[in-house]
Amino acid sequence: MVLPDLEAGCSLADGCPPDQFRHFLDKHPGHFVVSYINCSAAVKAMSDVICTSSNAVHIVKQIPKETPIVFAPDQHLGRFVMKQTGREMVLWPGSCIVHETFSEKKIIELLLRNPGAELIAHPECEEHVLRHAKFVGSTTALLKYAINSPTQTLIVATEEGILHAMRRDAPQKTLIPAPPEDESCSCNMCPHMKRNTLEKLYLCLRDLRPTIEMDEELRLAAKKPIDRMMEMSVGVG
Numbered sequence: 001m002v003l004p005d006l007e008a009g010c011s012l013a014d015g016c017p018p019d020q021f022r023h024f025l026d027k028h029p030g031h032f033v034v035s036y037i038n039c040s041a042a043v044k045a046m047s048d049v050i051c052t053s054s055n056a057v058h059i060v061k062q063i064p065k066e067t068p069i070v071f072a073p074d075q076h077l078g079r080f081v082m083k084q085t086g087r088e089m090v091l092w093p094g095s096c097i098v099h100e101t102f103s104e105k106k107i108i109e110l111l112l113r114n115p116g117a118e119l120i121a122h123p124e125c126e127e128h129v130l131r132h133a134k135f136v137g138s139t140t141a142l143l144k145y146a147i148n149s150p151t152q153t154l155i156v157a158t159e160e161g162i163l164h165a166m167r168r169d170a171p172q173k174t175l176i177p178a179p180p181e182d183e184s185c186s187c188n189m190c191p192h193m194k195r196n197t198l199e200k201l202y203l204c205l206r207d208l209r210p211t212i213e214m215d216e217e218l219r220l221a222a223k224k225p226i227d228r229m230m231e232m233s234v235g236v237g
Contacts, residue, residue, distance in 0.1 A: 002209060004210075006212075008195040010038050012038040013039050016040070016073035021046060021072065021073075024072075024092060030068060031070040032049075033049075033069075033070045034059065035050055035072050036050070036053075037050050037051065037226075041218055041222040042218065044222035047072075048225055050225045050228075052138065055232075057084045059233065069089040070090045070091075072092035073094035074124055076125060079127055080123040080130065081123075095126075097190075098158075098189070099122060101181060102126070102157050102178045102188065106181075107119060107132060107157070114174075116153060117176075118149070118153070119154075120133060120135045122138070122142065125157050139162055142162060143162065147166075151173075153173070154166075154175055155178055156176065
C-alpha cells in the first residue's frame with residue numbers, strides 16, 4: 001500500500017487511539033459497534049460495521065432496536081444519526097478539527113447579509129451549526145444539492161476543498177465558505193488533506209513509495225466490517 005505523504009493523517013483517527021477505544025468498549029459490553037470510516041485499521045478491527053456519512057443513517061436503521069450501539073469516532077455525526085433514526089447510542093467523544101471551527105454567530109450574520117441564502121452543512125459539524133442548515137449531507141450530497149437547488153447563494157459548512165468542485169459544476173451559484181471562529185487561520189481547510197498534492201501523488205504512483213505495511217491478520221480483521229458495510233448499503237443512492 002502506498003500513500004503520497006505519510007504525515008497526512010486524520011484528526012478523527014488520531015483522536016481515537018486503539019488502546020483507549022478498547023478500554024471504552026470494555027465499559028460497554030454487548031454493544032454493536034458502528035465506526036465511521038475515518039478511523040484507524042485497529043479501530044475498524046474492533047467494530048461490527050463501518051459507515052460513511054452517506055450511509056450511516058441507513059446502516060443504523062438496520063440494527064435491531066433492542067441492540068445497544070456504540071458509535072465512533074465522530075460524536076457530531078453520531079448525534080446527527082441519533083436524531084435521524086430516533087436511536088440512542090453511546091458516542092465516542094471524537095471530532096474533526098475542521099468541522100468544529102465554524103462560527104455560529106458569523107454564519108447567522110452571513111445569512112442576514114444575504115437574504116435568501118441557505119446554509120448547507122456536513123453532519124460532522126457541531127449541532128449548533130447544523131440547526132441553521134437548510135440541508136445536511138455527505139460531501140457528495142452537498143455537491144448534488146449545490147447543483148440542483150434553485151437557491152442562488154449557498155453558505156457551505158464543510159472542508160473548503162469542496163468549493164472547487166461546486167464552482168466547477170454550479171458556476172452560476174454564489175458559494176460562500178462558512179467562516180471559522182478564528183479568522184487569522186485557514187481553519188476550514190484540512191491540513192492533512194492539503195499534504196496530498198498532485199506532485200506527491202505523481203511521485204507516489206511513479207515510485208510506488210512511501211509504503212505502508214500492515215499485519216495481514218489486522219488487515220483481514222479491519223476488512224470484515226467494511227465488507228459488512230457494503231452488504232448493508234444496498235439501496236443507498
